[in-house]
Amino acid sequence: MKLMRRIIHCLLIPAICIPMLTGCWDRLDPENMAFIMAIGVDTGPKNDYIYTFAVAMPKASSGATASSVSGSDQSSNKVVTIFSEEGANLSAALLTSQSFVARRLTLIHSKALVLGEELARQGILPVVGEVVRNTEFRRNVNILTTKGRAQEYMHYIKPKMENDINLWFELELDPHNIGAITPKQARFHDFILDMEQPGNGATSILTAARPDIDKGSENLHDGESANNSNTSQPMASEHKAGDLPRAGEVPIDFFGAAVYKGQKLRGFLNGMETKTLNMLRGQFEKTVWEFRDPSDPKLNISINMGTLTNKVMHAQRFDDHIQITFNITMEGDLLGSVSDVDYTQSENTKKLETSIEEQLKERASKLLNKMLYKWEVDCFHIGNQIRGSFPTLQDWYAYKWRDHIHTAKYDLNIQFKMRTYGDQVGPVIEGDQMTE
Incomplete structure (x- = not known):
């Protein structure tokens, strides 16, 4: 009897303890992951889409050499790498992209979903309808609408002051940081809720690439004296992203809002109108x-x-x-x-x-x-x-x-x-x- 009791105890203890042990069989080391910071979406040539991904460049660890990370890219202080893939949906594009990207592509740290203007005017429901089901895509991702194509826009993501692309996106898109010149509620969660409500108009951040700034060909002054006391001073807030009179720094503007009527882009608001929109919404920063x-x-x-x-x-x-x-x-x-x-x-x-x-x-x-x-x-x-x-x-x-x-x-x-x-x-x- 005592022997039987000992045998039962010996079997019972492992039976209770073993299921409580945690395993790491599905663990993926962060050093083996490629973090997609932004996703751009455009219309494709065959009733599909062109997905463009901005992936954060891996940083060298304290014991690693520069060549072990990426020789040419690191020497040029490149913080993101950009590539595009044609696909029927986001999942298909990610799967195909994995064939030429060594690290495991992931959306868990994505900061922005960039919608191309042509796609936005045709209708974005198929795109956001699939994204909302993706388990890695977070609902606090910022929604951006760019003038022109997102594929071209993504290549102008070139931070000058920040070496951390994650921090750059957070600071650039934080309404507490940039004020009321962009809609305060431009996260994916707010965007999808507004789009699903009858009559509501969803809003996103308006952005645009600046090839002139990237090439250094911007022209703020034509060389002639324009100091005319009878001329009214211009208001900077009356501009939209893409036409701000400026020079230098990142060749991208975040200024104004894009307004959607249902799933289709209805029009753009300049900085002045966006501030007024935030005021009337009770969301003024x-x-x-x-x-x-x-x-x-x-x-x-x-x-x-x-x-x-x-x-x-x-x-x-x-x-x-x-x-x-x-x-x-x-x-x-x-x-x-x-x-x-x-x-x-x-x-x-x-x-x-x-x-x-x-x-x-x-x-x-x-x-x-x-x-x-x-x-x-x-x-x-x-x-x-x-x-x-x-x-x-x-x-x-x-x-x-x-x-x-x-x-x-x-x-x-x-x-x-x-x-x-x-x-x-x-x-x-x-x-x-x-x-x-």
Whole structure:
């Protein structure tokens, strides 16, 4: 009996312990993986797609030599390698690409999905429909829409200041870092949710390659004097990605937004319109905003703008009539002004605040008219509020919100208050002009 008990104990202990042991039979060493940082998608020649991959270059370990990583690529400080593959879908393209890439390709650290303009205008549902099922593709990946083809765009990913491509993507696409010049909710999760909702308009970051900057052929000044006091100063925010007046650094712009109507690209927004979109959505990130100087409309002033309200919109349905009210309170710090007006004086402060309120209302009204009445796209999540007024989900679908967007009416209540005027009180005055 004792012998039998010992035998049972000897068999029972391994039977309990062995299943609890973890194994590494499917372990893949990170040093044997190729991390795809960005995926570009274009239309293909045979009813398929061209996938372009930006893969992070492996870094040399402390004990490795430069030649053990990649001699020619490392000597040129290349942080990504770019290659393209034709395929019916992403999985097929990855499988084929694995035949000429030694390391195991993986999407677990991907930062961006870049949609080519032609593909975006034809419809992106087949692409995102497959991507959403990929177990490695994370839903916090940023969605970018590029002017032109994504295949050409990807070859201009050439960071100058950063050697870490992962950090470069995170900093470039972080709304807390770049402000409100791109839509705040441009992640894949937000994008797919907006695309699936009736009437909603999904938004992505607008980007564009800059071959002129890459070649050093940009021309900021033609050599002739253009110092004309009668010329109005341009506003940088009125540009879109691809036409920013700049020189040097990375030959890629991230500026503005791309708006989708269903699965198809409807149009682009410039930086000014994108800031206004974020403000009307209640997603405004503190950023510098330009306005016309009320003392001289030819001059600009720069305000470091912030918002005091997060929930800014209230929508109601009265039968088939939709009434939308925007209540927005903004504040700002005066940063840039070339006029000699002292805006610290109460009468000038009031004049400035009133002027900025009027300009904000004008910009908001123009954007709402474009979105609701011209493009018939709801990028403000109005439908999410009025959906609750229907007794059933079937009634909401039968209502066809897209067909009623152009009938919606809106009211704007925008207030602005100056907070500070920078480190110096009052404008800079030439010494000879000083008076008591």
